Amino acid sequence: MIPYLLECIAFQLVFLIIYDLFLKRETFFQWNRGYLIGTYSVSMVLPWIKIEALKTRVPEVFYGYPEYLWNSSDAATAIIEVQEGMFRLSWPYVVFCIGAVLALGLLVYKLFQIYKLRESGEVRYYQDFTEVTIPDSTVAFSFFKSIFLGDRVLEKEYQRILDHELVHIRQRHSYDLIFFEMMRIVAWFNPLAYVYQSRVSELHEFIADAKVAKNKREDQYELLLSQVFQTQNISFINQFFKTSLIKKRIVMLQKTRSKNIYQLKYLVLVPILMGMLFYTSLEGQETNENGILVEEIEDEVPENNGFEDQVKTEKKYLELLEERKRLELDMKKEAPVLIELDKQLAGLQKTITSKEAVPFAKVEEVPVFPGCEGAKDSRACFQQKMMRHISKNFNYPKAAQKKGLQGMVSLLFTINEKGLVQNLKLRGPHKLLEEEAERIIKRLPKMSPGKHKGEVVGVTYSIPISFKLGKSEGEMPKTDGADSSVPFGIVDQVPVFPGCEDEENKRACFNTSMQRHISKNFNYPKEAQEKSIQGRVNIMFTIGKDGVIKNLRMRGPDKLLEEEAKRIIMRLPDMKPGRHKGKNVDVPFSIPISFRLQKETEGLDMMKLISNDPVYFVDGKEVSKEELNMINPDAIESMSVLKGEAAQTVYGEKGKNGVVQITLKKED
Numbered sequence: 001m002i003p004y005l006l007e008c009i010a011f012q013l014v015f016l017i018i019y020d021l022f023l024k025r026e027t028f029f030q031w032n033r034g035y036l037i038g039t040y041s042v043s044m045v046l047p048w049i050k051i052e053a054l055k056t057r058v059p060e061v062f063y064g065y066p067e068y069l070w071n072s073s074d075a076a077t078a079i080i081e082v083q084e085g086m087f088r089l090s091w092p093y094v095v096f097c098i099g100a101v102l103a104l105g106l107l108v109y110k111l112f113q114i115y116k117l118r119e120s121g122e123v124r125y126y127q128d129f130t131e132v133t134i135p136d137s138t139v140a141f142s143f144f145k146s147i148f149l150g151d152r153v154l155e156k157e158y159q160r161i162l163d164h165e166l167v168h169i170r171q172r173h174s175y176d177l178i179f180f181e182m183m184r185i186v187a188w189f190n191p192l193a194y195v196y197q198s199r200v201s202e203l204h205e206f207i208a209d210a211k212v213a214k215n216k217r218e219d220q221y222e223l224l225l226s227q228v229f230q231t232q233n234i235s236f237i238n239q240f241f242k243t244s245l246i247k248k249r250i251v252m253l254q255k256t257r258s259k260n261i262y263q264l265k266y267l268v269l270v271p272i273l274m275g276m277l278f279y280t281s282l283e284g285q286e287t288n289e290n291g292i293l294v295e296e297i298e299d300e301v302p303e304n305n306g307f308e309d310q311v312k313t314e315k316k317y318l319e320l321l322e323e324r325k326r327l328e329l330d331m332k333k334e335a336p337v338l339i340e341l342d343k344q345l346a347g348l349q350k351t352i353t354s355k356e357a358v359p360f361a362k363v364e365e366v367p368v369f370p371g372c373e374g375a376k377d378s379r380a381c382f383q384q385k386m387m388r389h390i391s392k393n394f395n396y397p398k399a400a401q402k403k404g405l406q407g408m409v410s411l412l413f414t415i416n417e418k419g420l421v422q423n424l425k426l427r428g429p430h431k432l433l434e435e436e437a438e439r440i441i442k443r444l445p446k447m448s449p450g451k452h453k454g455e456v457v458g459v460t461y462s463i464p465i466s467f468k469l470g471k472s473e474g475e476m477p478k479t480d481g482a483d484s485s486v487p488f489g490i491v492d493q494v495p496v497f498p499g500c501e502d503e504e505n506k507r508a509c510f511n512t513s514m515q516r517h518i519s520k521n522f523n524y525p526k527e528a529q530e531k532s533i534q535g536r537v538n539i540m541f542t543i544g545k546d547g548v549i550k551n552l553r554m555r556g557p558d559k560l561l562e563e564e565a566k567r568i569i570m571r572l573p574d575m576k577p578g579r580h581k582g583k584n585v586d587v588p589f590s591i592p593i594s595f596r597l598q599k600e601t602e603g604l605d606m607m608k609l610i611s612n613d614p615v616y617f618v619d620g621k622e623v624s625k626e627e628l629n630m631i632n633p634d635a636i637e638s639m640s641v642l643k644g645e646a647a648q649t650v651y652g653e654k655g656k657n658g659v660v661q662i663t664l665k666k667e668d
Helices: 002-023 031-047 069-077 091-120 156-171 173-186 192-210 217-225 241-256 258-282 308-327 337-353 378-393 397-403 433-443 508-520 527-529 561-570 606-611 625-628 642-657
Strands: 077-082 122-125 130-134 140-143 146-150 407-415 421-427 450-452 455-457 459-467 536-542 548-554 578-580 583-585 588-600 615-618 619-622 636-642 659-664
Touching: 002 077, 002 192, 002 258, 031 173, 031 258, 077 397, 091 130, 091 173, 140 156, 140 173, 140 421, 146 156, 156 173, 156 192, 173 192, 173 378, 192 241, 337 536, 378 433, 397 433, 407 433, 407 642, 421 433, 433 459, 508 561, 508 588, 536 561, 548 561, 561 588, 636 642
Parallel strands: 077 588, 130 146, 615 659
Antiparallel strands: 122 130, 140 146, 407 421, 407 459, 450 455, 536 548, 536 588, 578 583, 615 619, 636 659
């Protein structure tokens, strides 16, 4: 939220400087009025606007893999917030609320002042306005459709002042001032809100003077010069006798009408707005300075890794399942045929279905990538080998380059009990990029399977692959040395999180400390809870050569969750910087934070809560919730829900908590 406010204030400052330098002295009062109200409103919207067409594109191609490619599975953190938990507010929000309440109280007090004046005066009702005569006073101002005049205002001045205030009423000037009064409540800390209101108030007087003085310019001079002033200290009324404005009003009355050609000055807004839009559109982009150079790697990768066999088995299973459904409807077929099909289906199901997979971040013994058999840290070795495999096999599709396609493809797959890759799910910005990512993963070699609690298990692993258009091949970024970033997965010495100085495995300690920091500082935004907003925020940042956090980037389902994730990361302590080849280097790091709402259930722990989730079936095959999240919503043809006895009749004990059945669209 703070960056948003700073951007709003910066934009407002630029707009005000343009107004004071180019427009303030011109007599285009109505145009200036629209400019001030319009630019203030635009300044509050601009920070949210991201225009794809304004993002920088470089014609030549290289691909970059930011750090979050390599360690997202290892450092994933899931937070479950109980909706009925204790209400908490951070101190900046407390200060903001106190200021807003005081500003609101001041507005109420000013309205009460006007109410008292009305009650003490004599009220007369006319067709277009209400006149309130204040006893023993020289006050003169208007507020909405009411004109307040003191009984000591001279009779010869009465009609001219009345005409002046009627201009304010007819042009609804009070609405402008009330708008800025509201802005002074929600942004009481912003001095430019007060400046904007002051400028608009000046314009109101200039507009009214110009209207009245069309035929009586000398009388208007005389009126302004001869007053004994009495003013009300109320910021949202159009007051006639305001000492600070008299000189400016006289100057403007004497000023020659500006030439129409000078209206072209307003065109200066066009490049300014384009620059602001360019800035806001680039703000969330990932930089390509952390890309890695594709080199020829000598590792041998077996062509047949079992992935194709797995796909064929699943395809065969689905074909037999469809055949069985067809035969059930064909009453001429005998039961033995169905029995034989059931046996084949059971055999294939046993081949396809493995024990419940364990996430890579939680499994006790990760799968062993070929070449990592003797590694001291098999987890880090796995990620390094994965990176090398992607680097070697990566090939940016030519068709995607021509179309300017880029973005991130998220992948999720399982390394089963046989060490083979299966159940690949992926989602990306375009099918061309998805197909390239799938091709890379299909070429993964057979591995030694992971183990958990002494048993061989399947291990789920997720990794996003980033496709980015950037510099030409002759300008590839370096991958080592003090002047470049080195990914967390391959840096010689990772940054040292405070408290990990004496740990033997500083990489593992870093990840553990990071998760502990997030859990400790996490605060689910109340507004996000009320709107039932949840999902995962992918965060990337750099731990600089001085150990300070910088270059924070994030992407999530909603700005509220992104702001909370940013707040958590910005509270990270300074660290001992990472080192590579004997020199301090910048180390990019990423971590996805999952926001998930969960109703409070007394006496239930996390595992029990998870076990109460329904079972999910996609095209007749049971999937996990994580796999379900990888499905593109546009690919879903239909969805149905079974509950209670209906679910248990079809699925037995497995369906006791309900079953969600999803059918995907058939590919053309």
